[in-house]
Amino acid sequence: MESEQTTMEATKKNGPGSGRTPDAGVEAGAADRLLAVAAGREVPSEVHEQVLRERPVLEVDRFNLWYGAKQALHNITMPIPHNHVTALVGPSGCGKSTLLRSVNRLNDLVPSARTTGTMRLNGDSIYDPRVDVIELRKRMGMVFQRPNPFPMSIYENVVYALRIDGEGNRGILDEVCEMSLRGAALWDEVKDRLKDSALGLSGGQQQRLCIARAIAAEPEVLLLDEPCSALDPIATGKVEDLIQELRGRYSVLIVTHNMQQASRTSDYTAFMYLGRLIEYGPTTEIFTKPILRETEAYVTGRFG
Amino acid sequence: MSSERQRPRRLRSAHSNLSAHGEPWVWLTAGSLALAIAMITGLLCFIAIRGAATFWPVPLELVELADGRKVLGEVTGRQTAVQPGRDAPEQAARRLVRTANFEFTGNHYEWIDESAITATTLPEWATAVDRLEGGRFHGFPLRLMHGEEVVAAGAEGVWEEFERIHPAARERFRAARSIDKHDRGVLQRRLRAARLDVVQAGLSSGLESPQRAESVKRESEVIAAVELEEKILDQKTASLRAQNAGWGVEFETPGGEKTILPLDSIVRAWQPNRLSLASKAQLYGARWGEFLADDPREANSAGGVFPAIWGTIAMTLIMAVFVAPFGVLAALYLREYATRGPVTAAVRIAINNLAGVPSIVYGAFGLGFFCYVLGAGIDGVFFRPSLIADNQPTFGTGGLLWASLTLALLTLPVVIVATEEALSAVPNSMREGSYACGASKWQTIRRIVLPRALPGIMTGLILAMARGAGEVAPLMLVGVKKIALDLPIDGTFPFVHPEREFMHLAYLIYDVGFQSPNSEAAKPMVFTITFLLVAIIALLNLTAIWIRSRLQRRYVAQQF
Ligand SMILES: Nc1ncnc2c1ncn2[C@@H]1O[C@H](COP(=O)(O)OP(=O)(O)O)[C@@H](O)[C@H]1O
Ligand SMILES: [Mg+2]
Numbered sequence: 001m002e003s004e005q006t007t008m009e010a011t012k013k014n015g016p017g018s019g020r021t022p023d024a025g026v027e028a029g030a031a032d033r034l035l036a037v038a039a040g041r042e043v044p045s046e047v048h049e050q051v052l053r054e055r056p057v058l059e060v061d062r063f064n065l066w067y068g069a070k071q072a073l074h075n076i077t078m079p080i081p082h083n084h085v086t087a088l089v090g091p092s093g094c095g096k097s098t099l100l101r102s103v104n105r106l107n108d109l110v111p112s113a114r115t116t117g118t119m120r121l122n123g124d125s126i127y128d129p130r131v132d133v134i135e136l137r138k139r140m141g142m143v144f145q146r147p148n149p150f151p152m153s154i155y156e157n158v159v160y161a162l163r164i165d166g167e168g169n170r171g172i173l174d175e176v177c178e179m180s181l182r183g184a185a186l187w188d189e190v191k192d193r194l195k196d197s198a199l200g201l202s203g204g205q206q207q208r209l210c211i212a213r214a215i216a217a218e219p220e221v222l223l224l225d226e227p228c229s230a231l232d233p234i235a236t237g238k239v240e241d242l243i244q245e246l247r248g249r250y251s252v253l254i255v256t257h258n259m260q261q262a263s264r265t266s267d268y269t270a271f272m273y274l275g276r277l278i279e280y281g282p283t284t285e286i287f288t289k290p291i292l293r294e295t296e297a298y299v300t301g302r303f304g
Numbered sequence: 305m306s307s308e309r310q311r312p313r314r315l316r317s318a319h320s321n322l323s324a325h326g327e328p329w330v331w332l333t334a335g336s337l338a339l340a341i342a343m344i345t346g347l348l349c350f351i352a353i354r355g356a357a358t359f360w361p362v363p364l365e366l367v368e369l370a371d372g373r374k375v376l377g378e379v380t381g382r383q384t385a386v387q388p389g390r391d392a393p394e395q396a397a398r399r400l401v402r403t404a405n406f407e408f409t410g411n412h413y414e415w416i417d418e419s420a421i422t423a424t425t426l427p428e429w430a431t432a433v434d435r436l437e438g439g440r441f442h443g444f445p446l447r448l449m450h451g452e453e454v455v456a457a458g459a460e461g462v463w464e465e466f467e468r469i470h471p472a473a474r475e476r477f478r479a480a481r482s483i484d485k486h487d488r489g490v491l492q493r494r495l496r497a498a499r500l501d502v503v504q505a506g507l508s509s510g511l512e513s514p515q516r517a518e519s520v521k522r523e524s525e526v527i528a529a530v531e532l533e534e535k536i537l538d539q540k541t542a543s544l545r546a547q548n549a550g551w552g553v554e555f556e557t558p559g560g561e562k563t564i565l566p567l568d569s570i571v572r573a574w575q576p577n578r579l580s581l582a583s584k585a586q587l588y589g590a591r592w593g594e595f596l597a598d599d600p601r602e603a604n605s606a607g608g609v610f611p612a613i614w615g616t617i618a619m620t621l622i623m624a625v626f627v628a629p630f631g632v633l634a635a636l637y638l639r640e641y642a643t644r645g646p647v648t649a650a651v652r653i654a655i656n657n658l659a660g661v662p663s664i665v666y667g668a669f670g671l672g673f674f675c676y677v678l679g680a681g682i683d684g685v686f687f688r689p690s691l692i693a694d695n696q697p698t699f700g701t702g703g704l705l706w707a708s709l710t711l712a713l714l715t716l717p718v719v720i721v722a723t724e725e726a727l728s729a730v731p732n733s734m735r736e737g738s739y740a741c742g743a744s745k746w747q748t749i750r751r752i753v754l755p756r757a758l759p760g761i762m763t764g765l766i767l768a769m770a771r772g773a774g775e776v777a778p779l780m781l782v783g784v785k786k787i788a789l790d791l792p793i794d795g796t797f798p799f800v801h802p803e804r805e806f807m808h809l810a811y812l813i814y815d816v817g818f819q820s821p822n823s824e825a826a827k828p829m830v831f832t833i834t835f836l837l838v839a840i841i842a843l844l845n846l847t848a849i850w851i852r853s854r855l856q857r858r859y860v861a862q863q864f
Contacts, residue, residue, distance in 0.1 A: 109739065111644075134742055144737065148733040148734050150734060150752050151752070151858070152755070161741040161742055161743075164742065164744075164747045165742075210737070217741070217742070223740075
């Protein structure tokens, strides 16, 4: 508990406001930071001040997660700004998906997973024992790495969240279906075959269908876990355009492997490494003048 | 030095040895498959050919023997047997002839040595007769008689007349039998119901109560009404039988005996030696028709198997109706809800082992539990009068319901294992997608997992039906009977009688093949019944496969 406290303070102290700048003297120390992480030592996160000035939709607060004995997330503290796109980048296995799945508590399904710390969605605690996980998940939407349409018609896929809430009004369902499909830029392609099986769509269409499904219930935050990694370039382009359109209307937390995608689509970018948040700030700053050398090294593709 | 040593090694590896290529393994695997296919198709073809050939009319050979005896019959087998000779064992060819005419020959079949045969001919008017009783008859038609009056004489004339009047006579015979079997049965049941009402009234209100007096009065009314109706039925059957009485066909056997076969006891008669191919085909179709649609005769070795077809299909479907929900629910709990651990593992192993328990054990359990405990309990509560008055159990003995339940139990492991497999084959990403939409576990199972697993579950059900439909041993204990002509669904209230005993094709195979007094004649029937059973199981499976492929198209498509 005490160590967590000190880390928090360190985070604040080492923020850009504290006057620390990426000068020549840091270069050696900066590389050390990743080594220190690898060695398992506590390392402060660099969080840019602009992030803290935004109104957060989701607050991650000193969050730790273990899979059995193995710790996958170390003391993550990060606010996710409202109605902005926030990208999570970092090498494979650094815990990006784990963090995302912790937000809607999908990790509850993993028997070995254990957490400390908390998260808040618009001020409501997510990890409070009294929270109804089902109600909680209804406030979020999630899109996975591989498209996972349900074995039912396109229409039923989109209105799935409403169906399980017992919504039977045809008018409402039709309207939500059309709005969500339009929102996911899929309406024109499927409007004539809404009753067809969703499994007959192409991969890119399936992924946009999953996005439509995720936004159908008007989520407070949209979680996208590498939504383009299983898609071909054209489908990727369409999904990226779609994320651009969602910007400003939805709060989006997106995991991506692709630096260009992060820089094109996101407002804020967080760099993670081995379960730790290393640096978090506005995308332009992370990609042009990051505080840490290792962030720069990573985003320019020199490692990772 | 080292490069020199390497060279030959390279040369060798360029050729590469046989086992490295894996060729022998390809041959071995392909050979195993070929062997399996050969055995399966061989068995099925054998059954199909023998089964389909049963009803094809075979020529009647008139065999004259050295000792002057004459035998008329179908040659059903040939053999070279080794016989003890004077000096050394001798090879002797012989043929098996279906001599029929049991009342004269004392045999149905006879082995005849080729050496004893002086002549073999195919007489045009040799006639084969399927009779109601007494087995097959072979002979030559002489006269058509009505009492003492000769209606027609000479083979040709007799036959012309026979074909004209025989269908109507058979029709009258069937009508009379149907009255005896059905209409009188209905009357008997009405009597019994009235009698049991009296017992029931005595039980529930006391022997001196007005209710009992009332029902006694009603019983006597019913008895009077039934007597009246019975008289009418008597008249009907008597007139039908009177019209047939006296009609007969006189035949002469090859041995020279003359006998008159009553017209209405002749099920079918034909002259195989003079039939054209078309009329042979027609006869073949008619015999199949009788086989599929009629009740059995002569201890099941002749006639049809309709009640058994009915029983087999009904039992299999009822079994499926029971086993499907039970198996699926059990598998659902095991796979989706039970926490993984030693207990679940033990349960799973136990279920798998259940599949290895000999089926007769299930039969014993079914008899002990379903019939004697459950059935006796039901009888005690709902069927007390019958138990007390007739000492006759209703559900407390074997029947269609208990047999179906027993087989459902027997096939439960198959369904559970298949369902579990199907459930675990549902991609986790789909479940997670559903949870992420805010669905509860049950909603996820009902809307995503089950539809997606349905084809796999159907596969399990198909396997279960195939296994259940072919079982014999447990059925012998829980309700299958040699002869049970009352179908479990009929026109009498309450229309469905799940407590009734029934016939089953698989048991019929055993019964006809091994319990029949005339086993040689029953042999072709065994093949035909087997053929039919296999065909029915194939039909049930094809239906299920068709349903499954429809579901598959709907729920499980390729990913990209
Ligand atoms: N269900 C799980 N059980 C155990 N370990 C897991 C599980 N899921 C992920 N991990 C581990 O947690 C770490 C982070 O994984 P993940 O969040 O999937 O990384 P990323 O998405 O950044 O590639 C990895 O080391 C991975 O092996
Ligand atoms: Mg990942």
